[in-house]
Amino acid sequence: MPTVNLTVNGQPRSVEVEGRTLLVELLRERLRLTGTHVGCDTSQCGACVVHLDGESVKSCTLLAVQAEGGAVTTIEGLAAADGTLHPMQEAFREYHALQCGFCTPGMVMSAIDLVKKHPDGMSEHEIRDGLEGNLCRCTGYHNIVKAIAAAQEVIHGRRATLMPAEA
Amino acid sequence: MYDFAYHKPATLSEAVALLADPDARPLSGGQTILPALKHRLDRPSALVDLSGIAELCGIRREGDRLVIGAMSRHGEIEGDATVKAAIPALARMAGNLGDTQVRNRGTMGGSLANNDPAADYPSAALALAATFVTSAGRRIGADDFFQGMFATALEPGELLTSIEFPIPEKAGYAKMRNPASRYVMAGVFVARGPEGVRVAVNGAGPGVFRQAEMEAALAADWSPEAVAGIRQDPDGLNGDIHGSAEYRAHLVTVMARRAVLDAG
Numbered sequence: 397m398p399t400v401n402l403t404v405n406g407q408p409r410s411v412e413v414e415g416r417t418l419l420v421e422l423l424r425e426r427l428r429l430t431g432t433h434v435g436c437d438t439s440q441c442g443a444c445v446v447h448l449d450g451e452s453v454k455s456c457t458l459l460a461v462q463a464e465g466g467a468v469t470t471i472e473g474l475a476a477a478d479g480t481l482h483p484m485q486e487a488f489r490e491y492h493a494l495q496c497g498f499c500t501p502g503m504v505m506s507a508i509d510l511v512k513k514h515p516d517g518m519s520e521h522e523i524r525d526g527l528e529g530n531l532c533r534c535t536g537y538h539n540i541v542k543a544i545a546a547a548q549e550v551i552h553g554r555r556a557t558l559m560p561a562e563a
Numbered sequence: 564m565y566d567f568a569y570h571k572p573a574t575l576s577e578a579v580a581l582l583a584d585p586d587a588r589p590l591s592g593g594q595t596i597l598p599a600l601k602h603r604l605d606r607p608s609a610l611v612d613l614s615g616i617a618e619l620c621g622i623r624r625e626g627d628r629l630v631i632g633a634m635s636r637h638g639e640i641e642g643d644a645t646v647k648a649a650i651p652a653l654a655r656m657a658g659n660l661g662d663t664q665v666r667n668r669g670t671m672g673g674s675l676a677n678n679d680p681a682a683d684y685p686s687a688a689l690a691l692a693a694t695f696v697t698s699a700g701r702r703i704g705a706d707d708f709f710q711g712m713f714a715t716a717l718e719p720g721e722l723l724t725s726i727e728f729p730i731p732e733k734a735g736y737a738k739m740r741n742p743a744s745r746y747v748m749a750g751v752f753v754a755r756g757p758e759g760v761r762v763a764v765n766g767a768g769p770g771v772f773r774q775a776e777m778e779a780a781l782a783a784d785w786s787p788e789a790v791a792g793i794r795q796d797p798d799g800l801n802g803d804i805h806g807s808a809e810y811r812a813h814l815v816t817v818m819a820r821r822a823v824l825d826a827g
Contacts, residue, residue: 398569414566415566415567415568415569415610416564416565416566416567416600418564418597437598437601437602438598439594439597439598439665440744442662442664445664451638451667452663452664452667453664453667453668454664454665454668456601457593457594457597457598457664457668458593458597458668459569459590459593459597459610461569461571461612462590462593462612462614464571506663506664509663509667510663513663526663528661528662528663528745529661529662529663529664529665530662
């Protein structure tokens, strides 16, 4: 069986897999990082989004062996060691950008990549367009969009702290 | 998914040797083949990962042609300054297909070699009169390359290495997406350049095709109005639960008009 060597949330890992093992299976079943979810089997829902070498990918549509030598970040790898949330996580909390929470890890990982790709900031329309690959069946997206709009200001350094959500 | 052997060759000749096995399949971005394998629609003996082959990568301008390596990812094409300067409509197309995660992995060569009738690139390649360069040293013109639903002129085991696009004076694209799957219901790419005026339709039929009547009309008068009154014959177009052949035929005219507007 092939062995995959990769970095997951900063930790070097070496895992024996089958050729057909998906990256999401390696993360969830072998490394027990169950924050990354699987919501469909058609590569559409985005619950499984992680970062591979800094770019968002659907870990259900990537073989573990394709991540050989790569650096993977999952939702578990975002918060600081002392538990301080990533600004995107903090924004999702502040803006109540989730209800059941199933899609949230993928939403947060996609949102971070989206913000990184738009250093000049995004309009509401651009944020909605950018979430094409992530489905949420509870929120109607409104608070997710607001959270990302607020988080981008902090991530790009235009604000020191999140603008509080309206009560 | 059934298990398979996984190979990641470093050179094109190694990849071609591995693909001599008729049950082996090439793996480019994996955004089509992996979902298909998950549903056990195929049972390859091996996947040959092309992502380690330098000869398949890179985007460059060579005189009056834009050359795109087959393994160029959609996200790379979308943001590439050379593509944006030479054929902005192609960069816009790459930035508006699939979703961000698909664009971070999927490749132009993979999409064109797959020739999904609802994919975007085939209409661009056909309208721009692209040339397909292969591992067998062949140079295949776009009019010969596309051979209907999921069929191309590639021989078994033959790989696309690059796609060459003559740089047009004007080019534009418009599509109507299925609101759920986001695949193309009908798309039209229009181009005016060294190969004359060419109009290609994707999504509406079982394979990409040229629209001769619109080409003639645009050659005489390059304006949205020139195509607005041309009706596409629905005979032979796709009809399914998402839309009838008549609906898709109607969309072809609407998208052609918008594509000319997009081209400017």
